[in-house]
Amino acid sequence: GNSVTQMEGPVTLSEEAFLTINCTYTATGYPSLFWYVQYPGEGLQLLLKATKADDKGSNKGFEATYRKETTSFHLEKGSVQVSDSAVYFCALSDQSRGSNYKLTFGKGTLLTVNP
Amino acid sequence: NAGVTQTPKFQVLKTGQSMTLQCAQDMNHNSMYWYRQDPGMGLRLIYYSASEGTTDKGEVPNGYNVSRLNKREFSLRLESAAPSQTSVYFCASSAGWAVSNQPQHFGDGTRLSIL
Numbered sequence: 001g002n003s004v005t006q007m008e009g010p011v012t013l014s015e016e017a018f019l020t021i022n023c024t025y026t027a028t029g030y031p032s033l034f035w036y037v038q039y040p041g042e043g044l045q046l047l048l049k050a051t052k053a054d055d056k057g058s059n060k061g062f063e064a065t066y067r068k069e070t071t072s073f074h075l076e077k078g079s080v081q082v083s084d085s086a087v088y089f090c091a092l093s094d095q096s097r098g099s100n101y102k103l104t105f106g107k108g109t110l111l112t113v114n115p
Numbered sequence: 116n117a118g119v120t121q122t123p124k125f126q127v128l129k130t131g132q133s134m135t136l137q138c139a140q141d142m143n144h145n146s147m148y149w150y151r152q153d154p155g156m157g158l159r160l161i162y163y164s165a166s167e168g169t170t171d172k173g174e175v176p177n178g179y180n181v182s183r184l185n186k187r188e189f190s191l192r193l194e195s196a197a198p199s200q201t202s203v204y205f206c207a208s209s210a211g212w213a214v215s216n217q218p219q220h221f222g223d224g225t226r227l228s229i230l
Contacts, residue, residue: 034218043119043205043221044158089157093218102148102173103207103219107157 002027006090006106013080013113021075021109023064023090031092033057033066033073034103038087047075047088080113087111117141121206121222128196128229136191136225138206146211147189148219149173149181151202158205164189165211196229203227 007022025031032051036044048057053068062077073090090106122137140147145166150158160173164183178200180192189208193200203226207219 036221041223043223044207045221046218049218102160102163103158105157105159107155 002031002092002094002104004090004092004104004106006088006109008107008109010110010112013111015082015113015115016079017113019075019077019080019084019111021088021090021111023073023075023106025071025073025090025092027071027092027094029094031094033064034091034093035062035064035073035075036089036091036105038089038108040086044089080111082113082115085111085113119206119208119220119222121204121225123225124223125226126228128193128227130196130198130229132196132229133192133194134196135193136204136206136227137188138190138222139188140206140208140220141187142208142220143186144208144210144220145186146209147183148207148209149179149189149191150205150207151175151200152205152224153202161191161204198229201227201229 003026034049035047037047038044048059050057050066056065064073064075087108087110089108091103119140148163149161152158159175162181164170167186182190203224205224206222209219210217
């Protein structure tokens with residue numbers, strides 16, 4: 001079956017520090033990959049996505065590259081802000097016929113950015 | 116744009132009581148999903164509806180029932196609430212089979228406590 005493993009948190013950084021949150025996956029087919037962000041008290045919002053190998057998703061200064069050879073989709077940002085404090089979820093969507101495009105989520109990584 | 120709307124936002128129940136969580140989307144999406152979020156567990160799929168008129172079990176369906184009332188609405192029912200069902204419940208929707216590689220859109224959640 002499909003699975004997603006992401007680095008356990010919590011992660012605490014100072015403002016302007018470099019961020020990496022690791023994510024690796026196991027999938028039987030050719031999944032699409034997503035990063036979602038959840039701010040306190042809110043639902044999940046799509047942060048970025050990549051649909052095939054070597055694609056790079058980017059949004060709001062965050063980037064992640066779909067690496068088929070290492071089955072990874074690590075999230076990076078060059079300079080974090082206090083407003084980036086949130087829980088980040090890596091997820092994959094099975095694109096094979098009959099999968100109904102269900103999402104499989106990692107357990108989430110809590111990021112806290114201090115001023 | 117409303118997107119995905121969940122009601123209620125908060126609810127406290129006693130063990131054995133029943134209730135229905137409501138979800139509606141205004142994006143003309145085909146597929147809808149119910150998840151529960153528990154600390155350290157990420158999001159786990161309870162039930163989903165790939166299209167109007169169909170429903171299927173997800174990873175943790177026991178103790179729940181669902182109804183896809185029409186294309187817009189997808190409700191989750193707890194027939195006899197148990198303390199183990201204390202959680203945050205999220206509804207999501209996506210274009211599903213109609214458009215590949217599309218993300219799921221989430222509501223803000225229902226925080227449910229069962230005493």
